[in-house]
Amino acid sequence: MGSFVKDKTSSMTEFLEKCGGYAVVDGGFATELQRHGADINDPLWSAKCLITSPHLVTKVHLDYLESGANIILTASYQATIQGFVAKGLSVGEAEGLLRRSVEITCEAREIFYNRCIKGSWDFSNAGKGSRRPVLVAASVGSYGAYLANGSEYSGIYGDSVSKETLKDFHRRRVQILAKSGADLIAFETIPNKLEAEAYVDLLEEGIDIPAWFSFTSKDGVTVPRGDSITECAKVADSCNKVVAIGINCTAPRYIQDLIVSLNKVTRKPIIVYPNSGEVYDGLNKKWIKSEGESEEDFVSYVSRWRDEGASMFGGCCRTTPNTIRAITKVLSGESPTPSKLKI
Numbered sequence: 463m464g465s466f467v468k469d470k471t472s473s474m475t476e477f478l479e480k481c482g483g484y485a486v487v488d489g490g491f492a493t494e495l496q497r498h499g500a501d502i503n504d505p506l507w508s509a510k511c512l513i514t515s516p517h518l519v520t521k522v523h524l525d526y527l528e529s530g531a532n533i534i535l536t537a538s539y540q541a542t543i544q545g546f547v548a549k550g551l552s553v554g555e556a557e558g559l560l561r562r563s564v565e566i567t568c569e570a571r572e573i574f575y576n577r578c579i580k581g582s583w584d585f586s587n588a589g590k591g592s593r594r595p596v597l598v599a600a601s602v603g604s605y606g607a608y609l610a611n612g613s614e615y616s617g618i619y620g621d622s623v624s625k626e627t628l629k630d631f632h633r634r635r636v637q638i639l640a641k642s643g644a645d646l647i648a649f650e651t652i653p654n655k656l657e658a659e660a661y662v663d664l665l666e667e668g669i670d671i672p673a674w675f676s677f678t679s680k681d682g683v684t685v686p687r688g689d690s691i692t693e694c695a696k697v698a699d700s701c702n703k704v705v706a707i708g709i710n711c712t713a714p715r716y717i718q719d720l721i722v723s724l725n726k727v728t729r730k731p732i733i734v735y736p737n738s739g740e741v742y743d744g745l746n747k748k749w750i751k752s753e754g755e756s757e758e759d760f761v762s763y764v765s766r767w768r769d770e771g772a773s774m775f776g777g778c779c780r781t782t783p784n785t786i787r788a789i790t791k792v793l794s795g796e797s798p799t800p801s802k803l804k805i
């Protein structure tokens with residue numbers, strides 16, 4: 463991890479070169495835990511599994527590594543000190559679980575590397591014989607994720623929630639994750655500009671690992687709160703600790719336009735990891751097929767996103783290791799026009 467963290471301005475560019483120009487990000491984590499039988503109908507959502515089923519967390523990490531991922535995200539999206547304390551844990555236990563989320567992910571990477579040595583079946587995008595580069599990104603979900611009602615898809619927190627409120631909410635968690643052994647922090651599913659500004663302030667307070675900022679959108683133009691994606695990306699671009707900017711948990715059909723907009727305001731690497739296009743019912747914690755969603759194949763978009771200038775590709779909610787395997791194939795040139803893939 464050391465060399466990735468040291469040189470913040472070029473670390474992601476160098477990593478991408480090692481990966482052969484493009485990096486594969488993992489897929490939906492919480493929804494994959496659920497597919498394996500985990501009950502995440504809980505205010506902690508996927509973070510509940512850090513307490514109840516850490517073995518499943520390891521399994522999902524390994525499944526994504528075996529599908530070709532170069533970057534795997536921790537199970538800390540909805541792991542907050544405030545959320546754990548509300549469950550009756552002490553602050554010390556909550557902080558321990560945050561650290562554990564990163565340790566489990568780093569352990570999975572080690573298990574994967576050892577399996578590769580024993581089985582000699584892994585390949586690297588950078589060429590046969592070399593070990594596939596893998597980064598561990600510590601996931602940080604928004605304040606809206608903590609609210610546990612799907613409000614990361616509205617970005618509406620009310621007038622009483624200021625930038626300072628958000629900084630105070632996130633500070634300790636971000637500090638702990640930054641010291642946990644992760645290679646970088648993934649600020650994910652960001653629904654408004656205010657939260658992006660709060661994250662930049664926190665990074666500038668002395669966080670010494672890089673970060674990516676990934677926004678969500680429901681229209682291909684703005685983030686859910688209504689701020690334009692370009693305004694949000696400018697905030698991220700202004701911070702030299704931010705090594706990639708992008709979009710996640712957004713319907714695939716909006717991604718191309720969003721990449722075009724991002725390209726207008728940043729030269730940092732662009733990351734995209736859309737969801738399946740289904741719509742989340744935050745009240746009942748269920749996914750609903752979207753009538754407006756085209757049946758176009760998620761993976762057939764990947765080469766268009768690459769042509770538009772993105773360089774990191776993965777999936778978010780309801781995508782699976784199959785999705786990631788297919789993305790890996792497209793990027794390695796094995797299957798330039800993939801046939802329809804069931805996500």
Ligand SMILES: C[S+](C)CC[C@H](N)C(=O)O
Nearest residue numbers: 507607610611612742744
């Ligand atoms: C990205 S959404 C599907 C995350 C889950 C939400 N925060 C909830 O707890 O329902």
Ligand SMILES: N[C@@H](CCS)C(=O)O
Nearest residue numbers: 490491492539651711
């Ligand atoms: N990394 C999180 C993002 C949720 S939007 C997950 O995949 O569960």
Ligand SMILES: [Zn+2]
Nearest residue numbers: 711737778779
């Ligand atoms: Zn998602």
